[in-house]
Amino acid sequence: MKGMGNHALINKGVNMKNKQLFALKLKRQLVWYSFIIVSILTLGILTYLPMLTTIKYSFHDTQVLGFGEEKFIGLLNYQKIVNNSSFLKSIANTFILAILGLASIPIGFVLASLINNIGKSKWQSLFRVGFYFPNIITGVSVVLIFQIVLKANGGLLNNALSLLTGQKVTIGWLSDSRFSHLGATILSVWGSMGYSMLINLASLQSIPSEIYEAAEVDGASGFKQWLYITIPQMTSCFVFLFITSFINGLARFSDLFIIGGNTSAGRPGGTLQTILMYIYQFSFETPQYGIASAGAMILFILTFTITMINLKLTGFFKKK
Amino acid sequence: MKAKKIRRAIIIVILLIVLCIILIPLVWSVILSFDRKALSSLPPFSLVPHEPSLFNYEVAFKTIPLVRYYLNTILVTALHTIIAVLFAMMCGYAFAKGNFWGKKFWFIFMLAVMMIPFESRMVPLYLQYKKWGLLDTYAPLLLGGFAYVYGIFFSKQNIEAIPDSLRESAYIDGASEWRIFFRIILPLSKPLIATLSILQILSNWNSYLWPLVVIRSAEKQLISVGVSVFNAQQDAIYYGPRMAVAVVSAIPLSIMFLFLQKYIVQSIAVSGIKQ
Structure with missing residues (x-):
């Protein structure tokens, strides 16, 4: 009798301990979850839910939302859109x-190479900051400024070209549909080459100097060093810039x-109508x-594909 | 040795010339903004205003509520930055040092979002806020900040590098995870906070499409959209005032850049991502 009582007591004690341990464990879990729960909910409600809704809408006839039934129409929206010449044109424009x-990448690389060449000094930091500066200018200001720089009559670029060629140049870089792709590119490259230069420079400076010394x-010449050491070492940097620049370009x-x-x-x-502008037009x-x-959805699939190619190229899947 | 020095000097001169060419548009726009002559026609290029005056700025500030836009943008930028950085670091801490059920799942749950471009979910998101009656408030501009996915990823990597021994000794003293987070992790992560804040400020100050979509009343608008509306109304003329507006909206980030250039350049290079 006495022995049994003891046993039960011990059992009870173990149970209590287990319960306490469980409660402690649960508390630890809850503490960690308290760090992430807000972000999880935000992503659920503001990212995953709308994304699923986009998928749903794309298969439904939702011309007049909220009035009457939303009708499932299969791929009709997709059919309509890929047969629509202005959508195809917007895809072509975007690409x-x-x-x-992408011109900003070689330009950034050449600038970075030159800046790297002069060695760490006051000059180097001056150029690094100076060439990066346009990237910091607010986007809307850049447009306002370049609407004047690229103006057909009296714009800076045309004035410079007139001076160089000796003839009066009046190209409407942003108003003539034959030149608008170029004009819009001048504007964007001006803004993004500083960024490209910065990434290129950081990457150049991370190449171990022992390789060059060896x-x-x-007896390898400067050009050979550049061709056989610098370029191969820079590949991952180029890939990164290519992908980010392209994805940004898709969402322009x-x-x-x-x-x-x-x-x-x-x-x-x-x-100059991009995919996103087309979407905006039919949304608002x-x-x-x-x-x-x-x-x-088509924009999503394009971006997703490029991101996956990027992850594949950079070996993201191998590491995991 | 001498040849090398000459070569270096030549490179410096070339870079200086290129830099000048690149910065000329900025210089010219500042000059135009102070030029009384730049109104309905574009005066030729010059290094000083043809007729120096503050007239353009007067016109600009009279025609559009620039001060209002400024305050709105500063408010949204500041709040969004604080929210985004704090919550990103909380998640980063949990994923770096925590040990809980479903950790891997939730991490992938968050990372996967990087592949969903904001633009492809924008319309339903807009309709959601419409249903909740939150259009034309700052809620749509701020709520997204509670999940700054890139920041979460970046924080996790940085906080992982903080040695565990610091946490353990605090643990023994009976400190809770939250206390450790605020008293040990945050103070040790100043460079991380600086980098994320800089990235946040840059992207918030420039945000355009989303405020354009969700903010309807003119007096609540942010600077980029407000300025572009003004620009569209003026169409082709009014050069001086437009340049004044361009200068005014570019000034805050430019000043921040001049003071913090070293950190900003470093942050951008380290993060390898702008938006």
């Missing part, structure tokens, strides 16, 4: 502009919207959410 915008001992909106006088028509002549100017959502 042309994104590809032209090459010097072997603000500057072109402002150039078009705060409309999404892509003035001049629709040549002439609302047809089904069409807009199909467009948003």
Whole structure:
């Protein structure tokens, strides 16, 4: 009898201990969750939910939202949109502009190489800061300034070109549909080359100097060092800049919207309408959410594909 | 040795010339903004205003509520930055040092968001806020800050580097995780806080599309959208006042840059990401 009582007592004690341990464990869990729960909820409600809604809308006839039933129409929105010439044009515009915008990478690389060449000094920090400065200028100011710099009559660029060629140049860089892609690229490259220079420079300076010293001992010329050491070592930097620049290019909106006088028509002549401006047009100017959502899905798929290629190239999956 | 020095001097001269060319548009816009002659026609390029005056700035401040836009933008930028950085670091701490069920799942749950561009979920998000009656308030501009995904990822990497021994000794003293976070982790993460704040300020000051969509009343608008509306109304003329507006809206970040250039340049280079 006495032994059994003891046993029960011990059992009870173990149970209590287990319960306490469990409570403690649970408390620890809750403490950690208290750090992340707000962000989880935010992402759930403000990111995943709307994304799922986009997918849903893209398969529904939601011309007049909130009035009557939303009808499932399968791929009709997609069919409509890929047969729509102005959507196809907006995709073409987006890609042309994104590809032209890549010019900031070689420009940034050349600048970074020159700046790196002069060695760590006051000059180097001056150039680093100076060339980066345009990147810090508020986007809307850049557009306002370049609307004047690229003006057909009396604009800075045309004046400079007139001086160089000896003839009067009056190209409407932002008003003539034949030149608007170039004009919009000048504006964006001016703003982004400083960023490209900075990333290139950081990457150049992280190449271990021993490699160059060894090459010097072997008698490799400056050009050979550049070709066989610098370029291969810079590949991952180029890939990174290529991907970020391209993804930014796919989502280009603000500057072109402002150039078009705060409309999404892509003035001049629709040549500057990007995918996102097309989506905006069918969301807020002439609302047809089904069409807009199909467009948003196509933009998502494009961005997603490029991101996945990037992760594959940078070996993100291998590490995990 | 001498050849090398000459080469270096030549490179410096080339870079100086290129830098001047690149900065000319900025210089010219500042000069135009002080030029009384720049109103309905564009005066030729000069290094000093043809007729120096503050007229353009007067016109600018009279035509649009620039001060109001300024205050709105500063308020939104400051709040968003504080929220985003604090909550990103909280998550970063939990993922770096915490040990809880579903940690890996939630981390991927957050990282995956980086592949969903904001633009592809913008319309339903707008409709959600419409349903909640929150359009034309600052809620849509601020609430997203509670999940700053890039910041979470960056914080996790940085906080992981803080040695565990510091935490353990605080633990023994009976400190809670929250206390450790505020008393040990935050003070040790000043460079991290600086980097994330700089990235946040830059992107908030420039945000355009989302405020354009959710803010309807003119007096609540942020500077970028407000200025662009003004610009669209003036169409082709009014050069001087437009340049004055451009200068005014670019000034805060430029001044911040001049004072913090070393940190900003470093932050951008380290983070490798602008937005």
